[in-house]
Amino acid sequence: MSDLRIRAAGPDDLDAVLAFWKTAAEGTSISDDRSGVERLVARDPEALLVAERDGELVGTVIAGFDGWRASLYRLAVHPDARRTGVAMALLRAAEERFAALGGRRADAMVLNRNELAHLAWHAAGYAPQPEWSRWVKPLTD
Template structure:
């Protein structure tokens, strides 16, 4: 049985290991323990982990709510446990939280060419908005 629960600081090394092997890692800033710890401290419910009975972190999803918009990040499922509905469970969990907080729409960044990711979002009712491009400037 795989349990979903909020990530705690002690999970951070396991999360970084999971993201090394299981997350969408192109065209994005490098993860650091400090940044994940800051997220957990700021909103202890934002990062959900999926944990096996023997304590292994095999899935994650960050649901960010800023009081205005709702964003999903770091949906990742370890290759050992894919195609068992875990991404759908993580997504249901995050959507329930975000709707309860007041979200009217939820979005996610998905790389062009990530066919696996795109098939997950499509099957979950998400649609690509071709008219928008993301504009970024690195700071700090």
């Protein structure tokens, strides 16, 4: 895994990340656009982590921390790089970030229908919380 590099994405990476999500991420979000990701990186420059192998983008995770909650979004690994440790390396980097910031628990948003992702999250030590329900209201049309 020594050839894998994890780093924070910068403004120059955003178009590549958005294109990557179309290939590697399951589903899309209302905020999966240039302005949404620009706001994320401007507000928290260390939140969007990317994994690269041989200079190619192979994975992402958003590790957001608001001072109270540590939240994980957009864990995505290129189909050709799955089951090679990329997701685990991204999650370790996110968890290290949270610990350094004082985070005490990480919550992940995972689509119910994405059973492959459920396996990866479980392998990383995460568990579904059936007593919680996620309620969502889009703030824009």
